Amino acid sequence: MGFEDLYKGVGHNNGNLAFVHAIASHVGNETKFFPWHASPDTLKREADIIVIPCANQLGPHTDLGSMADRLASADLPIVAIGLGAQADNTAVDIQVSEGTLRWAQLLRKQAASSAPNIYTRGTYTTEQLEKLGIAETIPGGCPSFFINQQPKLGEKIWKNWNANPLPRLISVAGGHQAWGRTRDIEHQLISMMMDPMSPGQYVVQSMGDMIKISRGDFDTIEEKVLANIHAHTVPHYTREEFKNWCINYARSFYDVPSWMDSLRRFDLTIGSRYHGVALALQAEKMGLTVAIDSRTEELCQNTGVPFIRAAECTAPLTRAKLKKLINFDPVAYDRIRSERAALYIDFLKNNHIKPAVFLQKIVEG
Structure with a gap:
C-alpha cells in the first residue's frame, strides 16, 4: 500500500x-x-x-x-x-x-x-x-x-518496571520536527535510546514527513523539511548517516496489536506523544509523557499516565534521573x-x- x-x-x-x-x-x-x-x-x-x-x-x-x-x-x-x-x-x-x-x-x-x-x-x-x-x-x-482488557494493570506495569534497577531498552515516542522548545529534550532521549548494548527505537506518529523517514521515503520530502527533521534528531550526523539512522531506528505502526507487541520489548517508552506512551502502559510497560500543551497534560491526568511538563524536563537526562522522575502508584492507577x-x-x-x-x-x- x-x-x-x-x-x-x-x-x-x-x-x-x-x-x-x-x-x-x-x-x-x-x-x-x-x-x-x-x-x-x-x-x-x-x-x-x-x-x-x-x-x-x-x-x-x-x-x-x-x-x-x-x-x-x-x-x-x-x-x-x-x-x-x-x-x-x-x-x-x-x-x-x-x-x-x-x-x-x-x-x-x-x-x-x-x-x-x-x-x-x-x-x-x-x-x-x-x-x-x-x-x-x-x-x-x-x-x-x-485497551488492555485485564484488571489490575497497574500491578503488572509496576512489576515489570522494577525488574531492573534502571531502564535499559528505551523506545522514544518521537515529536514534531517543528517543536523547537522540545528539541534539546529530543536529542537527549535519542542519545539514551541509541545505547550500543541496549538499542531502542524511535517511533513516529505525525506529521506525514516525519512518518516517511520510517519508510525510507526521503525523496518525497522537501529538502527544507528533511533538513529540519535531521536537525531535530541527529544533527551531528552527515545527511547520509542521518538516512541510515532513520532506517535503523525509526519505526511507524499501522495497527495497535503490532505497535503494542513492539513496545513490550522495551523497559520504558518516553516522549511527547501521549498515545505513543499510553500504548506502552496498555502493553504492561512503563511510560513517561513529556507534556507540551493542555491536550497531553489533560489526557495524562485523567488516565494515570506519568508525565512531566517539557519546561520541567531539564538537562542532563539520564536513566537514573528518569527513574526518579516517574511517579507511579500502581494501587492508585488501578483504582482510577x-x-x-x-x-x-x-x-x-x-x-x-x-x-x-x-x-x-x-x-x-
Whole structure:
C-alpha cells in the first residue's frame, strides 16, 4: 500500500489508531465503519446511531462546518467519545472556528437520550465546552485507557518496571520536527535510546514527513523539511548517516496489536506523544509523557499516565534521573482505572451502546 493511502487511513496521525481500536473493542452492538466524509444518505441507510471516536478537535486548527452539515442532514443520534480541547496550556481558553463550534453544538443537540452524549478527555475540555454554551458532558479521559482488557494493570506495569534497577531498552515516542522548545529534550532521549548494548527505537506518529523517514521515503520530502527533521534528531550526523539512522531506528505502526507487541520489548517508552506512551502502559510497560500543551497534560491526568511538563524536563537526562522522575502508584492507577471504567459503562448504556463484557471486569478488579 502506498504512503498516502496509509496516511489517510490513520487520519494523518498514527496515534489515532489507539482510541479508534479501543472504542471498536468497547462497543458490543453490531458495528459498521465509515469515513468522516460519509454522505448523509449512506449514514441514514446503514446506521441507527453514530459513534464518533474523537480527538483534539476543539481548537483553532480545525473547521468542521462541512461535517456538521452532513451530520445534520443524516439526523441520527450521535455519541462522541474522547473529545479534547487544544491550547498552549490549561490556564487559557481555546479558540474555535464558527464551523467547529457549530459541529460541537450539533453533537450535543443530537443526543440519543436526555443523558450526556459527549465523553471528553477531562475537566478542562468539559469546562471549555461549557464556556461555549455546551453543557452536560462527561469528563472521562481517553478510551485507550481500556485497551488492555485485564484488571489490575497497574500491578503488572509496576512489576515489570522494577525488574531492573534502571531502564535499559528505551523506545522514544518521537515529536514534531517543528517543536523547537522540545528539541534539546529530543536529542537527549535519542542519545539514551541509541545505547550500543541496549538499542531502542524511535517511533513516529505525525506529521506525514516525519512518518516517511520510517519508510525510507526521503525523496518525497522537501529538502527544507528533511533538513529540519535531521536537525531535530541527529544533527551531528552527515545527511547520509542521518538516512541510515532513520532506517535503523525509526519505526511507524499501522495497527495497535503490532505497535503494542513492539513496545513490550522495551523497559520504558518516553516522549511527547501521549498515545505513543499510553500504548506502552496498555502493553504492561512503563511510560513517561513529556507534556507540551493542555491536550497531553489533560489526557495524562485523567488516565494515570506519568508525565512531566517539557519546561520541567531539564538537562542532563539520564536513566537514573528518569527513574526518579516517574511517579507511579500502581494501587492508585488501578483504582482510577476501575472508577473510570464504571463511569464509561454508564455513559455507554445511557446512550444505547452495549458495553463490552471485559469493561465490567476492570471495574470489579
